[in-house]
Amino acid sequence: MSDDIEALLRAELAGRAESAQPPSGEGLAEVAMARAGRIRRRRLGVAVGGLGLVLFGTAAAVWTPWTIGLTDAPLAATTFEEAQSELDIEFLIESEDSYGVVNADDEYIRLAATEEPFAVQRLQGAYVVSSSMQVEVTALDGTTSLEYEIPSEYFFTTVRSDAEAFAVDYFYEDTGRQHYDLFSADAGTAEDPVSLDLSSRITLQDWNDSLLVFSGDLISVSGGVTGTHHFNDQYDWGLESAAEVGYESVVVADLGNPDYVCVADLDPGVALAESEECGYLDDPLTEELISEASVDEAAPELVEDFIAEHGEEAVGDVPADGASVPGDLTESEYYFIDPLGRWQLAFSSEDDTWVLLDTTGDSPVVSELAPPAGALLPVVSHK
């Protein structure tokens, strides 16, 4: 009987598979390569953005000690328990019927996501979980959770420097704009995000209640000349959308020399942005300009902290398309940097172990981390 049913199965499966002409393979490879490119950029964005490593110019503060030790087998082993207790690494876990975070105390925090998340970030009071067309904010103890639908499969998240808010951005084809939604990382109260529609020439990096800080290519256009410019008008940046939703000012830092900034003084509630005043941060007039435009004495500090953190110690060369980060990293599908500077991780989806760089000591130590069962990704922690 068994042979009969097995023979029938063979015939049935073969018949079904051969009965219809499979779809043409035309374009499959191109689509796969394009998607892979977006995923790589997104992963690099999550990982590098996690550390706040803006790709200023041709250099970014991506440390390269990955190149040590990776080919010197065997690597020392690190258990996930050690990673939890010594490096505070948390893991996104897929269990039989859910996704969750195993935190450093080995507690399982169940997430609401039903699609596999591609990033989980820990903010001041909540996890921000990114999955296809959805971002979820779940309290660190898992007791409350909010889900926001994102009308794009591919999007980036940017975490505010105080880790109490985050922005989601994606390219919106209908308008040809980069659309930003700014959310509070509060898992308890649903709220409408603050929305901006901007040119993709500038990229949001940080913000507070009155000021938005972007990066953009300024000097190649202005030559670094101080004084009044009309970038928003000339390049259709869309800063009027920032004014419309109530921001007092916008600062755009140059990608090549972030000390060179342009400040747009906005009228909150009025969808207008006439011109920008550009100068160098080491000029007291520029600081004053930011402070006055933002109606916020703390605004210059936000900009200076951002520049100080992101402009220093550029070690490795990282092309802005993320396509050729240093050797060993491109071998891995995933590459994560702890924003708090304690570790870096690289692995591919089929790997049983992840390569861990412990950067807490005087010298970085490379080891093989055995992740917990079902681990998909490390959680990128901002606080």
Added chain:
Amino acid sequence: MSETKSSKDEEFREYVAARSASLHRAAYLLTGNWATAEDLVQTTLTKTYLAWDRIRTTDSVDAYARRILYNTNASWWRKRSNHEKPAELFDDRPDASGDFAERGAMRDAMWRHITGLPKRQRAVLVLRYYEHRTDAQIAEILGISTGTVKSQASRALAGLRRRLGTPAAALGLRRPPGEAT
């Protein structure tokens, strides 16, 4: 584009041209419809390309892609399991009149049963009876033990027998034991 990247991409295009039909057929058997199969193949190829630097010079590119295909499908199942229901138990067991139309109906019923199986059981059946893989190979592809392969196959076959009676009866050649005429 550098020559190296161009060459790498060309190799990938050649691989896709050569293997996409085969991947589509397996995906169709796993998912039960061409639309989902297309999604599954596209996702599989995207993941394969992400690993292309690592696998392109090995002789296991296709094995890697198939592992991705089956495991991605299993992953989709886990994520969608709250929404997916097994095919309804059907009480339309055919009589044994043995004519051609009823054999066709029986095969349709069998297909419906296969597409209603849990994804892992279906994957085991497809790998064993369509791709003619050994249990050890199936275990490697699915990342499970050979014992699990055997138990999943056994469970799937038992379910088929329960639903369809003996295959001979399914084809109208012989009645299931105890079935009234």
